[in-house]
Amino acid sequence: MxxxxxxxxxxxxxxxxxxxxxxxxxxxxxxxxxxxxxxxxxxxxxxxxxxxxxxxxxxxxxxxxxxxxxxxxITDNNVADMLTKTVLLAKFAHYKDLAGIGGKKVMHQLIDKEEPNDQDPSGSQTKKCINQIFDEMFEDQVRRGKENRSGHEIKEGKKVMHQLIDKKETNDQDPSGSQTKKCINQIFDEMFEDLDNSSIKSCIIFKVNVRLRESNPDAYTPKMVSIGPYHKKNPQLGPMEKYKLLYLQRLRKEGLDVKSCITYLEHLKEEALKCYDDIEDLDTDGSHEFCKMLLLDGCFVVEFIRECSEIYPKGEEKIISFVDYKYNQILRDLLLLENQLPFFILDWLHLITMQDDDELSLEELSITMFSRVVNLGYILTCDEYHLKRCRIYASDMKHLLQVVHGVSCQRNFKICSNDDIKWNKVMPNATELSEAGVSFAKVSNMTSLFDIKFENGLMTMPSLHVVDSTEILLRNLIAYEQQSIDLEYLYFSDYATFMDHLINSNKDVKLLRRKGIIKSWIGDDKEVARIFNKMRNGVRSYSTFYYHEQYTSISAL
Structure with missing residues (x-):
């Protein structure tokens, strides 16, 4: 027709x-x-x-x-297509050539105009402007997707068009094409300007990666208080801002000079910024927003820890008491990887606000506070000698979560090799091991959560108290290990891997519970099994796997 x-x-x-x-x-x-x-x-x-x-x-x-x-x-030479269909710009120019009404020659004259002027002698601004125009045209084509053209075809067209625009055509003014290259180099120079490899290495407060987060996002998200920049703009955490101001107001009454603090924090700002991943939507220039956040959040953390150790002004009441419903939620939020301040900021605020020279160090106060609520069994045995020994490593403290990690692990020297070989072994579950003649027993004198041994058919394990906060704490400690680059042993990651192999179902939990190895306060055995089976999602173990010997012995059965 x-x-x-x-x-x-x-x-x-x-x-x-x-x-x-x-x-x-x-x-x-x-x-x-x-x-x-x-x-x-x-x-x-x-x-x-x-x-x-x-x-x-x-x-x-x-x-x-x-x-x-x-x-x-043939379709490629069907000139009528440029009037009846949406076509790529490069193909449109080709059709114009076939029709004898301009095309590439006209386009090149427009793009590579060789009429220099005083403001733009190389014509680079003209090229850049036209590039932007064509970019907008291509993006519009992608959005509309007319005639069932795929985004891939349009992107290919865009690539061709940029090759057309940035084509190196030698001429008397620029025989080497250096002006075109200069324009491209300037664009990438602007992108490289703020890129600092050292900031990647110095990052210690990470955003939890997607693979770890996807199985339980709530385990990494604060519910009561935002500490640091990552969750600062969460409106649900807004009500706690007044408590931060109350703590700061109390410190001001005791002599804290807020203006001097902000001035000093400005000197620490660059070092503090490097401790975080990319911080979006936070004004870090000119308005002191970042430094005000460090001061408010830091004073809140320091004073809350002091109150937990019964250190607060005489004649005054605690701002947040033990019986307050917010107390346990705050403790939970202070141990989230994404909800941290650099420890050197907290330590400085603690030192300048001390009213008693005999007051314990911040790391000692922190360990004492968390030992009351972290029901993993290992911190509960911290004695005065252990606390004093922690002071030796105060300079290595990164944040509060790392403090808990540090006192939980027997040793963790900085990594001395680049061995990135993954550990990928299998092991029978507890029920299968029991059927094969393996016996289970609880460690009598527990010194570490990781003190698991297998000798002569007997597996001895420390007791684990599973409460509401257990999964959250373990997940955040694992996330810290998985994203750190200076740890030799990934204790919690390897423990989670070992337990995931040992527990496949509620039957395995029941067996371990009867032996006193697991003490559950969260309900049925299926829920405990679910925690360990999902916790390992996204967790990687390496050749330094902590339970290598146990796996080898079990494999020999």
Whole structure:
């Protein structure tokens, strides 16, 4: 039908040309559909053509008389497409060339205009502007997706167009194409400007990666108070801001100079910023927002820890007491990886606000506070000697979560090799081991959560108290290990891997519970099994796997 309309117009144009006394021996109609050409030349009736009205069949007579000739044209050379379809800009220029109405030559004259001026002698700004125009056109095509064109085709077109625009055409003014290269280099120089490899290495307060987060996002998200920049703009945590101000107000009454603090924090700001991953939507220039956050959040943490150790001004009440419903939630939030301040900020605020020279150090106060609420069994045995020994490593403290991690682990020297070989072994679960003759027993004198041994068919393990906060604490300690680059042993990650192999179902939990190895306060055994089976998602173990010997001994059974 479309071909018939084209022929009708062709006949009219042929008549017009004849009236102008011009001779045209043969008129050619080009069609990109081979099936249409066959249909025009074939007089047979076909069931697929019964919907075509008889009036459209006159084209066959015209073709048979030889007045007009129909030829096949490949799609790439079908000039009519630029008027009837949405096409890529590069193809549009090609069609214009075929039609003899401009095309690449005109476009190059527009893009690579060689008329220098005082403000832009190289024409680089003109090129940049046109690049932006075409980028907007391509993005619009991607959004609309007309004629079922895929985003891939449009991106390819964009790539071709940039090659066309940035094509190195030598000329008298710029024989080497250096101006074009300079423009591109300037763009990337701006991108590289704020890139600092040292900031990547010094990051200690991470955003939890997607693989760890996806199985339980709530385990890494504060519910009561925001500490640091990552969750600062969460409106649900807004009510706690007034408590931060109350703690700061109390410190001001005791002599804290807020202005001097902000001034000093400005000197520490760059070092503090490097402790975080990319911080979005936080004004760190000019308005002191980042430093005000460090002061408010830091004073809140320091004073809250002091109150937990019964250190607060005489004659005043605690701002947040033990019986307050917020207390346990705050303790939970202070042990989240994404909810931390650099320890050197907290330690400095603690030192300048001390009212008693005999007051314990901040790391000792922190360990004492968390030992009351972290029900993993290992901190509960911390004695005065252990606390004093922690002071030796105060300079290595990174944040509160790392303090808990440090006193939980027997040793953790800085990594001394780049061995990145993954540990990928399998082990029978507790039920299968029991059926194979292995016995289980609880460690009598527990010194560490990780003190698991297997000798002569007997597996001894420390007791683990599973409470509401257990999964959250373990997950955040694991996230810290998985994203740190300076740890030799990943104690909690390897413990989670070992327990995931040991526990496959509620039957395994029941067996360990009867032996006193697991003490659950959260409900049925299925829930405990679920915690350990999901906790290991996204966790990687390496060749330094802490339970290598135990695996080897069990494999020898």
């Amino acid at each position: 479309a071909a018939t309309e084209a022929v009708k117009k062709a006949i009219w144009l042929k008549g017009l040309v004849a009236e102008l006394s011009l001779v045209q021996l043969e008129l050619i109609i080009r069609c990109d559909r081979q099936s249409v050409i066959h249909l025009i030349k074939n007089q047979r009736f076909h069931e697929h053509t019964k919907h075509i009205d008889v009036i459209f069949h006159f084209i066959r007579d015209v073709i048979e008389d030889g007045d007009i000739k129909v030829e096949k044209v």
